[in-house]
Amino acid sequence: MLTEQQLKKYGEAIRKLTKIAIRDKVLDAYDILESFLEVDYEVDHEAAKAYVKSLQDAKIEVKNANIFDTDIDPVFIEEASPSKEMTEEEIIDFYEKSASYYVGDSLRLYLRDAGRFKLLTLEEEIAVAKEAERGSRDAKETLIKSNLRLVINIAKRYQGRGLELMDLIQEGNLGLLKAAERFDIYKGYRFTTYATWWIKQAITRALADKSRIVRLPxxxxxxxxxxxxxxxxxxxxxxxxxxxxxxxxxxxxxxxxxxxxxxxxxxxDSSPSLDIYVGEEDDSTLLEFIPYEGIDVLDEVIFSSLKDSIEQVLDELTEREENIIRLRFGIDDGRYRTLEEVGKVFGVTRERIRQIEAKALRKLKHPTRARKLKNYLFNG
CATH class of the missing domain: 1.10.10 (Arc Repressor Mutant, subunit A)
Structure with a gap:
């Protein structure tokens, strides 16, 4: 029996999913599953199938809709075996015939388990990362588990390129492990930002290695x-x-x-469209190859992305406000200017520059603009 709060959360999840479905004319069943898992770890498959059918009736494509076709647990073979005295050949045959059920259900259970680990707040991430830096295995494990959903979200973008979703997730997890090993909290960017590049790199290299009949270097x-x-x-x-x-x-x-x-x-090349852009909030291409040893290159990629985000934010200021901020904080050349120096450039008093700067900074602190930069900075 669902609680009133769960019913409310289900309603919110369905409204959000439906809005996306109407906009894109397509919805992935894994997105439905993730949203439902956030409400309750035990997904009501009948309710999920009913929602999928309502979307399909509305002429909306639902990808991977068959994931809700069975409730069978991945260990069902042991429990539901028709005979405890089966020969080895019979057991193998039984497994093969049952594969279409237990493989899909294993994935559902993994998604459910990954959803049980809570996301870290910015403050928690900093504290855990510092503990991991000092050699705490528990802290490193917490850092990894809290980002399993990040791997899932990234892996889903690479479906249809030659590897199954569970394989993509496993490859992405290897990238996440490497990110946890190499993360340097004092570089200045968040772990999620850093880990994203390693996850993408691990997945794309796996696609390059495993999804082609002819393997290319x-x-x-x-x-x-x-x-x-x-x-x-x-x-x-x-x-x-x-x-x-x-x-x-x-x-x-x-x-x-x-x-x-x-x-x-x-x-x-079995994945000719691997470089397409993936959405409004992710303006990177799907293929981002970062060399395993190239930490300096990784820094450049992240800071290049940060620079692009800064440019987008500054575009929302007036021309005068933007120029004053650029000069005051040395955005273009790395040299800070005093209020007096900037005042001379514009032919106004230092007090007037201070007022314009204060107004511009208030605009930049607005949540709609600040969130574009927050993920890059610990003090964002």
């Missing part, structure tokens, strides 16, 4: 994806496909090599 896969990304950027900017010469000039690669890469894309 990782360095070649990276070059191919640079080419695909440049093609997408060019088409967005100019509304047409680039010529081989234009790609050669923009990438600094010989035209002959560009043609070779085209051949590899069409002959061996």
């Amino acid at each position: 990782v360095h070649l896969v990276e070059t191919i994806n640079k080419l695909k990304r440049q093609i997408i950027l060019f088409e967005q900017d100019f509304g047409r496909s680039p010529t081989v010469k234009e790609l050669s000039e923009s990438l600094g690669i010989e035209e002959k090599r560009i043609l070779e890469l085209y051949y590899y894309i069409h002959a061996f």
